[in-house]
Every structure is written in C-alpha cells, then in structure tokens.
Amino acid sequence: MLRSVLTTLGIIIGVASVIVMSAIGSGASKQIEDQISSLGTNQLTIFPGSANVGGRQGGFGSAPPLTEKDLRAVRDGVTGVMAASGNLNGNANVVIGNANWSTQVQGVGSEIEQVREWSVVKGRFFDAREAASGAKVAVLGDTVANELFGAGDPVGATVRINNAPFQVLGVLAKKGQAGGRDQDDVVMVPISTARSRLVGRLGAPDQIGSLLVKVDPRYNITEVQADIERVLRERRRIGADKDNNFIIRNFAEFLETRNQAAQTLGLLLAATAAISLVVGGIGIMNIMLVSVTERTREIGLRMAIGARGGDILGQFLTEAVLLCLVGGLIGLTLGAGVSFMVAKLLSWPMHISPVIVLVAIAASASVGVVFGFVPARRAARLDPIEALRYE
Amino acid sequence: MTDPAGAPPASEPAPGAVISARHLTKTYQLGEHAVHALRDVSFDIQRGEFVAIMGPSGSGKSTLMNLIGALDTPTSGELSINGAAVSSLDKDQLADLRNRTIGFVFQQFNLLARTSALNNVKLPLSYSRDPAKQARGDELAAQKLQDVGLGNRMDHVPSQLSGGQQQRVAIARALVNSPSLILADEPTGALDSETSLEIMNLFRRLTESGMTVVLVTHEPDVAAHARRLLRVRDGRIVEDRPTAEGSLRASVSTPRPPSSRCG
Structure with a gap:
C-alpha cells in the first residue's frame, strides 16, 4: 500500500503540476482576453511622444x-x-x-x-x-x-x-x-x-x-x-x-502579444509537467517489474490453471493503468486544491478547463499503458514450469 | 528392475484413456550437452485410476509430470490428454486444455494470499472460455468447498487456515472446473503425517467417485495410498504395477468403476 502510494507519487506530482500550471496559465490568459474585449477591439491610441530639442531628448509626452x-x-x-x-x-x-x-x-x-x-x-x-x-x-x-x-x-x-x-x-x-x-x-x-x-x-x-x-x-x-x-x-x-514625435499604439495587439507570451509560458510549464509524468511512468515501470518478479509463482499458478499469455498481459496492464489512474485522480484533486488556494491567497484568476482534466486523466492512463507494457509482457512470456518452481 | 507391467501396445493412442503416451521423449539442450530427460516412455491412464509416479530426483519424474500437465510438449512421441494430441497445440491452446481438463495441486498450495478461500477456488473459472461457468462461479466454488469439508471456511483467507485446510482449498480449486484429471505434485510434502493421511483419503474418495488422480511423490508411504505405481528412473518407466492397496482391492473384488485398471 505504502509502496504503491510512493510509486504513484511521480504521477501525482505530474498531474497536479499540469493542473496547477494550466489553471493559473489559462486564468491569466482568460484575464487578458477579458481585458482585450473590455478595452474594445480595433482601437488605436495616439499620444505625443518625446521631443528632441537641440540634441536633448525630452521625456515621454514632451513633444x-x-x-x-x-x-x-x-x-x-x-x-x-x-x-x-x-x-x-x-x-x-x-x-x-x-x-x-x-x-x-x-x-x-x-x-x-x-x-x-x-x-x-x-x-x-x-x-x-x-x-x-x-x-x-x-x-x-x-x-x-x-x-x-x-x-x-x-x-x-x-x-x-x-x-x-x-x-x-x-x-x-x-x-x-x-x-x-x-x-x-x-x-x-x-x-x-x-x-x-x-x-x-x-x-x-x-x-x-x-x-x-x-x-x-x-x-x-x-x-x-x-x-x-x-x-x-x-x-x-x-x-x-x-x-x-507621437506614438500610435494598438492596445489589443499589445495585449495579444502578452497573451501569446502567457501561452508560451504555459506550454513550457506543460512540458515540465510532461517530463515529471515520464519520470512517474518510469517509477511505475520499476515497481511493476519488481511486482512481476515477486509474483512469479502466482503467475505460474495462474498459467497452470489456464491463464493464457494474453490474460496475464491484460492483468498486469490493468494493474499499471489502475495505479496510474488512481495517482492521476489524486493528482487532479491535489492540483485543483492548490490552484484554488493560489487563487484565493494571491487573488490570481484561476480557470480549470474540463479539457485539461480529461487530458490529465488520459495522460495518466497512457503512462500506465506505455510503462506497464514492458513488465506485463515480461510476465506474459514467463514459462509456467519455471515460474512455478521460482522461490 | 522388473519389466514394465502391462505395457500398452506401441502403436495408436488408446481411445478413451485420460492420458495416453506413446514413445515420449524429451530432450533439453544445456549448452553443448543434450540432456535426455525422457527416453521412449509409453503408458495409458484410464478414467478413475489413482496413480503414483515415483522416482529419485533427476529421474525424469518432473518432466513427465510437466508433460501430463500440458505445461510442456514432448520432443517426440505422441501424448494425448483426454483425446487431445498435445504436440500439435500452441501455447494458448495448451492453456485452454489445462483450464478445461487438468486440476493442479501443489506442495506449497499456491493459494493467493489476501484472497478468500471462495475466491481462490473460483480462480480457474475466471480463465474459462465458457461464460455460463463464469456466471455460476460462486455457486460452483461453494459446492466444491463443501465437498472438501470447508463449507464453513469460505470467507477465510489462507493465513487463517491450517496447512491441511489450505491444501483442501487447493483441491477444491483443482476440482472447480470439473477436470478429467487431478495432477498432484508432492501434495503432502508440506504437511504432517496425520494431515497427509486426511489428504490422501480425500484423493481416494475422489477416485472412487470416478475422478482420475495422478500423484507425483518420492515418499513410498504416500505412494502406497495409490492403486497403481509408475516408477521412473533415468528417463524410463522401470516399473508399472498395482500397489499393495490396489492388489488388496482387486483381490477382495470390491465393486469398483469398470474403467479402473490394475496393471
């Protein structure tokens, strides 16, 4: 039990960080979008710039x-x-x-x-x-x-x-x-x-x-x-x-640039989160390999009483996916909690999109499939005679 | 050594036999060396027989058991289990054959810890390709547990059961899918003599109701409970005879299943 929790920690942290990053990131870009629409689109602002008097550059608005x-x-x-x-x-x-x-x-x-x-x-x-x-x-x-x-x-x-x-x-x-x-x-x-x-x-x-x-x-x-x-x-x-000696500014465009910067930052953070998911996946693979070794006799028994290689593959793949999904759900809850707290304490706008929730769940399930496959295949390929004799 | 008693005809597999072996050989390649684990072994086992296979370690006894258990295929020769030619089957077909036809009983019981007796007994049904049987899993498993006298221990996990009780759970598990054959590998090796006797009596009762039991052991005391003895040495069957028990039964001519044979 404790081992499983520790193993899924990578997934938990990965998913939680995806949720927090995207909640904060998309909250920020949603705020920027709101500002753009409240300022009005297709609007130009013109103001006097700086004057150059005898080589001396004046300040803003000195023109x-x-x-x-x-x-x-x-x-x-x-x-x-x-x-x-x-x-x-x-x-x-x-x-x-x-x-x-x-x-x-x-x-x-x-x-x-x-x-x-x-x-x-x-x-x-x-x-x-x-x-x-x-x-x-x-x-x-x-x-x-x-x-x-x-x-x-x-x-x-x-x-x-x-x-x-x-x-x-x-x-x-x-x-x-x-x-x-x-x-x-x-x-x-x-x-x-x-x-x-x-x-x-x-x-x-x-x-x-x-x-x-x-x-x-x-x-x-x-x-x-x-x-x-x-x-x-x-x-x-x-x-x-x-x-x-005057400045024409398109504020919506300016904000749009900021929005893109925010999105780029969000992507960067998502990439970091993806790396942590991969690290979590390696943890899952590791624990599943240990589990396959520990349960060699059980695998031998299951094969002896009629489990096909495919049944064993399915069993271990299911375990890996379930482990990752549980980790994903814990991460989701944790991430939502942290985002909520950040939003509350720093009065930062927060937005958790349903798409990100689905992506996080799908990503953790995929991690289970991808990193559970090698251990599951190893289990499925065991020779029942050897497996039954394993001490 | 005595000649193999009642050696079967060395031609076609006997129809109707649960196990029919003809000229079985099994050779393992260990690096440069070829190890001949079995050399030209032929025998039949009929329905309702209680057979003990004996032999020292390295005799080919385990190899023979793996072949009978459809865990492995012979290098050459014909082996049919319940009429199915084992040599021609692939891995999945072997798995299905084991599921339908063979019930395994092991020395170390091999029960799933943290799983109730009932669910342990049900386990083979989860690999059954017959949905009707899967659906009746609880009912069938409960029935078999009652048959081995553990009707009141269904919710116990293995650690809450004695060794003898655990082995009876394992026997119920072997029986749950109505196999043609129970294959027991040193089933009393981890039990005291009194409990061993209980288990052997259970096997005997099963054969009396028509089940076929093949027992692999190196203890003469245990083998004595069977009615037929196959002795293996150096990859050959060197002895095939009825045990004292079997002879006794035959001589007092108690009513027995007609298919039972005694050397």
Whole structure:
C-alpha cells in the first residue's frame, strides 16, 4: 500500500503540476482576453511622444501636444476611421450631500461611447454640442454611482466636481477590472469642460491629452494606422528623415502579444509537467517489474490453471493503468486544491478547463499503458514450469 | 528392475484413456550437452485410476509430470490428454486444455494470499472460455468447498487456515472446473503425517467417485495410498504395477468403476 502510494507519487506530482500550471496559465490568459474585449477591439491610441530639442531628448509626452485640429484631421482625412475622441484625464473629488468620492475624471468627446464600445445603462451620454460647448454635465461610472447614490437614481442629480456643479446625465455600463484597475471608478465629462475647469496649465488652448480612434472593422487596421501616421507627420511638419514625435499604439495587439507570451509560458510549464509524468511512468515501470518478479509463482499458478499469455498481459496492464489512474485522480484533486488556494491567497484568476482534466486523466492512463507494457509482457512470456518452481 | 507391467501396445493412442503416451521423449539442450530427460516412455491412464509416479530426483519424474500437465510438449512421441494430441497445440491452446481438463495441486498450495478461500477456488473459472461457468462461479466454488469439508471456511483467507485446510482449498480449486484429471505434485510434502493421511483419503474418495488422480511423490508411504505405481528412473518407466492397496482391492473384488485398471 505504502509502496504503491510512493510509486504513484511521480504521477501525482505530474498531474497536479499540469493542473496547477494550466489553471493559473489559462486564468491569466482568460484575464487578458477579458481585458482585450473590455478595452474594445480595433482601437488605436495616439499620444505625443518625446521631443528632441537641440540634441536633448525630452521625456515621454514632451513633444507638442495633440489638439482638436489633429483630431478633426484624423477623423475627416483618414478613410476607415469610424469615430474619434480626445481624452484628457484628471483626478477630482465628487460630492453630493454628505457623500464624496475621489475618482478619475475623464474629459472625452461624445464619440467615446463608440470608440470604447461603452454605452450608458441609465439616462444618456452628452451629445456633440454639449461636448463642444463646455457644458457642466457628467456621466458616472458604475462604481462612482454606487458609492455616491447607492441604490438611488443619479440621473438628473447635481454633483459638485472640484466645487463646480455638474448635472448627472447618465450611468455607464459596468466594465470590470482591467490591468488591476477598476474601469468603473470614473466620471466622464465633456473634454472642453475638463480643459477649462479640471485640468490646469495646458500647452495649447484646444489640447487633447491623447486621441482615441475606432477603426472600421471592414478596413485593415495596419493600413489605417499608416494613414493616420502620414496625416499626423504632415500636420506636425516632421521631415522625411526625422522620427515621429507621437506614438500610435494598438492596445489589443499589445495585449495579444502578452497573451501569446502567457501561452508560451504555459506550454513550457506543460512540458515540465510532461517530463515529471515520464519520470512517474518510469517509477511505475520499476515497481511493476519488481511486482512481476515477486509474483512469479502466482503467475505460474495462474498459467497452470489456464491463464493464457494474453490474460496475464491484460492483468498486469490493468494493474499499471489502475495505479496510474488512481495517482492521476489524486493528482487532479491535489492540483485543483492548490490552484484554488493560489487563487484565493494571491487573488490570481484561476480557470480549470474540463479539457485539461480529461487530458490529465488520459495522460495518466497512457503512462500506465506505455510503462506497464514492458513488465506485463515480461510476465506474459514467463514459462509456467519455471515460474512455478521460482522461490 | 522388473519389466514394465502391462505395457500398452506401441502403436495408436488408446481411445478413451485420460492420458495416453506413446514413445515420449524429451530432450533439453544445456549448452553443448543434450540432456535426455525422457527416453521412449509409453503408458495409458484410464478414467478413475489413482496413480503414483515415483522416482529419485533427476529421474525424469518432473518432466513427465510437466508433460501430463500440458505445461510442456514432448520432443517426440505422441501424448494425448483426454483425446487431445498435445504436440500439435500452441501455447494458448495448451492453456485452454489445462483450464478445461487438468486440476493442479501443489506442495506449497499456491493459494493467493489476501484472497478468500471462495475466491481462490473460483480462480480457474475466471480463465474459462465458457461464460455460463463464469456466471455460476460462486455457486460452483461453494459446492466444491463443501465437498472438501470447508463449507464453513469460505470467507477465510489462507493465513487463517491450517496447512491441511489450505491444501483442501487447493483441491477444491483443482476440482472447480470439473477436470478429467487431478495432477498432484508432492501434495503432502508440506504437511504432517496425520494431515497427509486426511489428504490422501480425500484423493481416494475422489477416485472412487470416478475422478482420475495422478500423484507425483518420492515418499513410498504416500505412494502406497495409490492403486497403481509408475516408477521412473533415468528417463524410463522401470516399473508399472498395482500397489499393495490396489492388489488388496482387486483381490477382495470390491465393486469398483469398470474403467479402473490394475496393471
């Protein structure tokens, strides 16, 4: 009994590590996929890069800022751009009555709904006119709405943001976490309002912090990106031999790369687990060989009373497979337990796919067949006379 | 040595005999040397006989037992067990023949430890190619255990049984598939004399009800319980005669199975 448990330890550890690795790995990639879909696909983010002033390379964002004119040029001058919005972020304290909440305030255009594929569930979003005119209106993220109003309806209420009264027009749909940040902890106001009331000291009177562009899915995003780059280089008068002083980033693609990296890591870990299964299999083979030797007389007896070679082969193969399956099931339980604990303690997303469970069980059974075969065949080929005489 | 008594005709195997051997030889190749374990052995064993095979070690006694037990095939000569020509059978067919026809009893009992008496007795049925018999396994095994007087020990494992009881379990196992022949190799070698007597009496009762028993032993006391003695030396049968027991039985002409022969 103890010997069997020790023997299957290799399989137990192998299967458990497969389960833990894949649970954590696919949890991570599932999280990344969720982020990709919550950020919105076919979306480009453009922001000013670093400026080179007299040979001195400035920091990130030190280049001339993007402006409303850039935005219009991109939206109207590049085919394949469906919607575009500026984005100017600041932090502010939002107050209503006795309740207050510090949050991120995003100054955005009215097209942000389309760009980020993010709609309101209550009330409405501000329109283009409100966005341009500096109206004191706001749309609350789900978290902010909950913190300030609880179960109450915020639509129509007046909140004070940095001591200025804002009328609440609507509440955004819940989006969840992305990159460890609560995306719903946000208040959206028209970008013109943000510029005049919430963000101090601007480089240009119609500055937009960054430019968010939604690309029509019918167009090739790489080509659209190249067009945008050409338009902006022209507008910013960058010579043919100079580098861009702005950055265009495709976040979904970026995350996709990270996802692939996570999957590669997962594969690597799976390979490690496979090695440990093989080591476990060698342990099984070893113990089965010992068992065949120890039970030589029993094998002789079984043959004498009519067992064919095939019966003996089947018997020992079955024992090896059962041993491995029991080990596999223990490993599965152990792996699930460890994954659960890791998920709980490190608040790491965990996902055990049924496919991996089946693969783990099939793998341990296969280990039994592969490594049980040699000992089983040795047993089946014993000469009954010799076997009966074995001491 | 006396001439082999009642040597059978050296031609065709006798029809109806449980064992019929004609000019059996068995030669082992040990490196450069050929070891002639059996040289031209012929005999018949009829249904219901109780035969003891005796001989010193190295006489070819074990080789003969392996051939009778269908564990091995002869180098030349004809051997038929229950009408089946052994020489022409492959390994699987030999296994099936053993399963159907032969019940083995060993010196060391060879019971599976940690397995109940009932399941030990059932074991041969698990290799039976007859599904009906497999299905009736418990019933048949229980019946045979009762026949050997262990009806109340069915759930005991070997370590909970005495040597004599273990050997009786082994005999029940040999009987469970209704074989034509019980082949017992030194069945009393590990038992005290009193228990040995019990076992030999059990064998005798079996032959009286028509079972054929072949006993391999080197103890004259044990062989004396049989009714016919085959003595083997240097690979030949040097003696084939009824034992004192057999002669006694014959002389008082007690009713016996008609097939039983006495030298």
